[in-house]
Amino acid sequence: MPTFLRSLPAALTAVTLIAALPGSARAGQEHPGMGGGRFEHVHALALDAEARALWLGAHTGLFRSEDGGRSWQAVALPVTQSHVDIMAIGVDPNDPRAIYAATHEAGLFKTTDGGGTWKAINAGLGGPDVHGLAVDPAAPQKLHAAVRDKGEGIYRTADGGGRWTRVDDGPGGEVKVLTSVNLPTGMGGIWLYAGTAEGLQRNPDCF
């Protein structure tokens, strides 16, 4: 398996020296329920396949809005932790009820009823800290997940999360967002784009 992104033409890579960036500002908690104070630190934003709802992932959990983001309802996941940090959200492009949530503490969760019930889908995943999740737009049962720290690497599933297999070390730099892009690589697959602490990078996907 090729190492993630190492074979790219230089023009397409954004691998650069890492500047010593200050950490992102974290909003205070002095206004719980209002804007940033409620979320503390936002990581992810998505619309479902029919744009029925906006989904937001934050340090304080998973939220859903059905009025374009004017109001948000917390969405509970079946976890033992008092809260989970939502790092990424994936949507099935063909089914507005099928949503994935990636957490910092407890791996991956999936709903097929629009968020009413969730189940953990972590079989084969090497660790609980998932920083990126990409649904293949042409084959939604195929996903990639970026795991940090324990079991670090890129994992894939071909059955909607039933089983994960580690396929790559992943890009250099911490993964912030992972997205499958339905553009042919010319090698039989499509591109996997990764937003990282070192910029935007892409690699042929692993299917």
Next chain:
Amino acid sequence: MGGLPANRTVNGFAVDPANPKVMYVATRDGLFKSTDAGERWTPAGKGLKNLAAVAVNPTRPAEVYTVTVDGQLYRSADGGATWARQR
């Protein structure tokens, strides 16, 4: 990837599903758009800073949302050219 600020963390990324060469990147320095699969990037939307994520409406791809790290949500109806805060 010309036009993206060097040495900057990419916090968010989204693609127009109807035309996947159209892409958006969310950074501390604002939002950037590419129409050629990431070869070239141009700033999209003045005044947006400290962005955490970006999303495209799959049913109406000119509608784009972006959110700041501290939770301020903005909506564009014109592919990222102009933005209004959602309240």
